[in-house]
Amino acid sequence: MKRRAALGALALALLPVASCTSLQYYAQAVSGHLEVMWLSAPIEERLHEADTPEQLREKLKRVLAIREFASRELALPDNQSYRRYADLGRPFVVWNVFAAPEFSVTPIQSCFPFAGCVSYRGFYSEKAAQQHAGDLEKQGDDVYVGGVTAYSTLGWFADPVLSTFIQYPEPEVARIVFHELAHQEMYVKGDTVFNESFAATVEGEGVRRWLEREGTPAQRSAYEDSRRRRSEFAALVIKYRARLAEFYARPASIEEKREGKRLLFAQMNDEYGALKASWGGYSGFDRLFARGANNAFLSSIASYTELVPAFRALLGKKKGDLAAFYQAVRDLAKLDKAERDARLAVLNATETAK
Numbered sequence: 001m002k003r004r005a006a007l008g009a010l011a012l013a014l015l016p017v018a019s020c021t022s023l024q025y026y027a028q029a030v031s032g033h034l035e036v037m038w039l040s041a042p043i044e045e046r047l048h049e050a051d052t053p054e055q056l057r058e059k060l061k062r063v064l065a066i067r068e069f070a071s072r073e074l075a076l077p078d079n080q081s082y083r084r085y086a087d088l089g090r091p092f093v094v095w096n097v098f099a100a101p102e103f104s105v106t107p108i109q110s111c112f113p114f115a116g117c118v119s120y121r122g123f124y125s126e127k128a129a130q131q132h133a134g135d136l137e138k139q140g141d142d143v144y145v146g147g148v149t150a151y152s153t154l155g156w157f158a159d160p161v162l163s164t165f166i167q168y169p170e171p172e173v174a175r176i177v178f179h180e181l182a183h184q185e186m187y188v189k190g191d192t193v194f195n196e197s198f199a200a201t202v203e204g205e206g207v208r209r210w211l212e213r214e215g216t217p218a219q220r221s222a223y224e225d226s227r228r229r230r231s232e233f234a235a236l237v238i239k240y241r242a243r244l245a246e247f248y249a250r251p252a253s254i255e256e257k258r259e260g261k262r263l264l265f266a267q268m269n270d271e272y273g274a275l276k277a278s279w280g281g282y283s284g285f286d287r288l289f290a291r292g293a294n295n296a297f298l299s300s301i302a303s304y305t306e307l308v309p310a311f312r313a314l315l316g317k318k319k320g321d322l323a324a325f326y327q328a329v330r331d332l333a334k335l336d337k338a339e340r341d342a343r344l345a346v347l348n349a350t351e352t353a354k
Contacts, residue, residue, distance in 0.1 A: 025121070032124025033153070036093065040086035040160035059166050059173075060085060066174045066210065073213075074206050075323045076181040080158035087163040092147030095129035096120040099141045100295035103248045103257050105241045107192075107299035108141065116189025119303050122148065142294035150176050152183035171207050171215065171223040178206035185326055188333045194340070197307035198329055204308075205315060205322070232275055233285050234305035240268040241298040265293050309351035310344040316351075 043060050046052050052060075063082065071078035098120045099108040107119035123129035126147070133143040149164040165176050182202035188194050204227065211220045247260050269289070276282060288297070311329070318324040332340050 028124055028128060029122070032094070033157070035124070036086055036088065036160065036162070037157060039088065040084040040158075043083055043085050043161065046085050056166070060161070062170055063161050063166070063173060063177070065214070066170075066177050069174075069210060069213070070178055070181050070206065073209060074178065074181075074202070075185075075326065076178065076202075076206075077155065077184045079155070079184075081155075081181065081184065082159060082161050082177050084158060084160040085162075085166070086160045089163070091164060092126070092149060093162055093164050094122040094124055094148045094151060095126045096122045096146050096148055096300070097129050097133050097136070098144045098146070098296040098300040099133075099136045100299050102140055102142060102295070103261070105245045105248070105295050105298055105302075107296065107303070108136075109190075111190075116191075118190075119192045119299055122151070142296040144291060144294065144296035144300050146288075146300055150180055152180040154187050155184040169219075169222070171211060171219055171226075174210045175203045175207050178210075179203040186329050186333060191337065191340075192303050193306050194333075194344075196304040198311055200304055200308050201311035201315060202322075204312075205320075229279055229282060229284070233272075234301060234308075236268065236271055236275060237298055237301040238306060240264060241302050244295065244298070268293060307344055307348060310347035313347040313351035 043064055046060055047057055063085075067082045070076040070082075100106060101108070109117040109119060110121040111117040121132065123132065126145075129145050133145050136143045149168075150162055151159075153159055159180060161177075165173060168176070179199045179202065182199035183195065185202070186195075186198055207223060211223060215223070244261065244264055247264060248257065252260070272285070272289070288301075291297075314328055315322075315325045318328060332343060335343070
């Protein structure tokens with residue numbers, strides 16, 4: 001009942017700022033999150049239920065250990081988040097729709113009263129996400145739809161562990177929990193790249209420490225390979241995002257821009273093929289290309305990685321002291337965006353040059 005009242009209050013708070021179309025969007029967001037919370041139950045209860053499968057029971061035990069580690073060793077918020085579990089019966093909790101103009105790598109923003117502006121719009125139904133993407137495509141925008149296994153309510157609710165990621169290898173489960181809790185530690189309204197890059201930095205450091213304490217040599221080796229592939233893939237995306245931004249800024253006809261865009265994406269696909277070969281044929285990123293690479297696709301990846309080197313450099317300056325690192329990030333967040341971006345650019349350049 002308390003959860004219903006809280007979500008109802010949230011819906012009412014949105015009414016004065018919403019158009020008819022956005023009211024439909026907010027309604028699916030509220031009802032979708034209500035379903036997630038309604039399906040969740042304390043993990044301790046699930047552990048003692050006779051019908052809990054043994055494999056799930058063991059996974060949930062490990063999640064509780066990961067959760068305690070997050071607050072005890074990583075100084076992340078100590079609350080009820082990730083102490084509940086919800087089986088959603090679907091592969092993703094939400095589907096995010098990213099969009100960008102045909103000749104721009106700057107994502108189209110969606111703005112909300114509490115979260116501020118973000119570079120995507122999330123839907124609890126894949127069908128609804130695809131419909132919204134289709135509407136944007138008709139307007140001439142590049143779109144990309146990506147399934148999401150977890151999200152953060154920024155501390156407004158006790159975010160549960162979800163069936164969408166519980167079956168992942170343990171380091172991946174830890175990575176997701178650390179990432180989403182990091183959003184509760186620090187979130188700047190309207191700055192997706194800052195928020196996601198900060199959380200990605202915390203998750204990376206968190207998993208490294210978790211594996212040092214709890215991991216086997218095989219887990220550490222597998223995760224290091226995974227981390228290296230993600231880093232190299234992100235570097236490829238950021239490289240071509242910069243090349244396309246430079247190309248779009250040049251004066252040219254529509255036909256010339258379309259042809260140049262096609263050629264640059266073809267080159268990126270070729271380089272991705274070479275990367276796959278260097279990974280021994282690992283194809284885990286192929287699904288990201290399933291709808292075809294475009295400006296929105298680049299934005300969806302860059303949002304999560306672009307400033308990671310800057311945050312790693314800042315963590316290094318604090319000698320790995322996470323509490324001090326969080327305070328330094330909070331100090332950055334107090335600056336206006338232009339000054340914040342300038343300071344992060346210096347840190348980014350310093351780390352990248354290593």
